[in-house]
Amino acid sequence: MSSGPATTTVSLHPQASTDPQMLRWVTTATLPAELPVLDRLVADGVLARSEIGAGEIRTWLADGSSWDTAGPVVRTALFAALRQLPHTPALSGELLAERIAELIAREVAPVAASHGGGITVESVREGVLTVAMTGACHGCSLGHKTLDDLVRETVTAHFPQIHTVRAANPRRSRFALGIPGLKKSK
Template sequence: MIPLHPVATTDPATLTWVTPAAARLRRGVVRRAPAALQTLLEDGTLSRAEVVGEGVRTTLATGSWREAGPRVRTALHACLAADGWETDDGTPAGEGPEVAVGPGPDAELLRTATEVLAGEVAPYAATHGGAIDIVGVRDGVVEVTLRGACSGCPAAAVTLHARFEGLLRRRWPALVAVRQVSPRRPGRGCPRSSRAAR
C-alpha cells in the first residue's frame, strides 16, 4: 500500500495528503483525476485537489474531515498509482519534468530519500508553510529545492541537514551529501508564507 499521511493546513477544510507517490505527478490544480478521486470532485465532496511537492492537497466543499476523510483516503490510495491525472495546463502526469537520477544505486537512494522525506521531514516543513522537493540524485548526492516558507528561511538549513540528511544517512550510510540547488522551473513554487521560522 502507498504511504499516505494527512497533514493539517491553516484552512480547516484543507488537508495535504503527504505521499512519495506525488513525485510522479505534475504539480498544479487537478483538472482531471482517475475515477475514484474524480467522483469526489464531481459529486461535491471536494471543491479542489492540487498536486503539491509533498503530496495531494484536498479541500472539502462541505462537511467535515471526520465524515469525508476515509472516503478521500480510499480514493487517493486507488488513484495515486494510476494514470489519468491532468493538472493546470492539461499535461498528463508523467509528461512533466522528471527527477534526475543516475544508474544503479542512485535509483535506490532516490526511493529511500523519497520515503524519508515523506515520512517525517515533509510533514514537519509543511506545518511551517514550506516544502522540500527532491530534484535529482547523482553519484550519492541528493539535490533538493526549497519552496514556500523554507525558501530563504535561516532555519531551513537545520531542517534540511539535521533532520533530512541525518535521517537519510542512518538509512543510507553511503550518502555523499544533500545539496540545495536552484529550482529548475522558475515560477512553479509556492508563494512565500509569513509563518514563523522553525
C-alpha cells in the first residue's frame, strides 16, 4: 500500500481590514518567507501584491477584481500551497516569544499607544504568555478587558498553543494626592 505525499493540516481564515482591497489570511501554519502560488496569482491578475508575516498572509486585489470572485480562488490556492509545506514542529521557546512579540507590536501595541500605554512580551512558558502593561495601561481599571479582548484574542488566533494570557504586574499602583494648604470644610 503506497501512501501519497504527506500533507499538513492547515487552519486558514480570511479577515477584513480597513482597506477594502486588502484581505488578511490568518493561519496557524509556520509560513516560509515566500510562497510561489502568490507570485502566480499576481501574474494571473488576481492579486496586485502580497506579503507574508507572522501567522498571516496579506493579499491585495488587482484592479478590476472583487473579493466575491477572487476570494475563493485565493483561498483554494493558499490551502493547496500550505498543505504541501513540510511539517515543522510547533514553535517553542525564544522563536515563539519572538513571533508573538512581532504580532503584539504590529496589532496590539498601536491600540495601547493610542491610549498612552504599551504592551510588551515578558515571557512565554508552557502555553502561558505574560505581558508587561506600561504607561496608561499599567494599573488601568480596564486592563483585564485589554488582556482578554485584545491581547488574548489576537494571540490565540495566531498561536493556539497559548492558552493563558496574564499581566506581569496586574496590581494597580495607589497613592494619595495631597494638596498642601487645602483644609477640609466642616
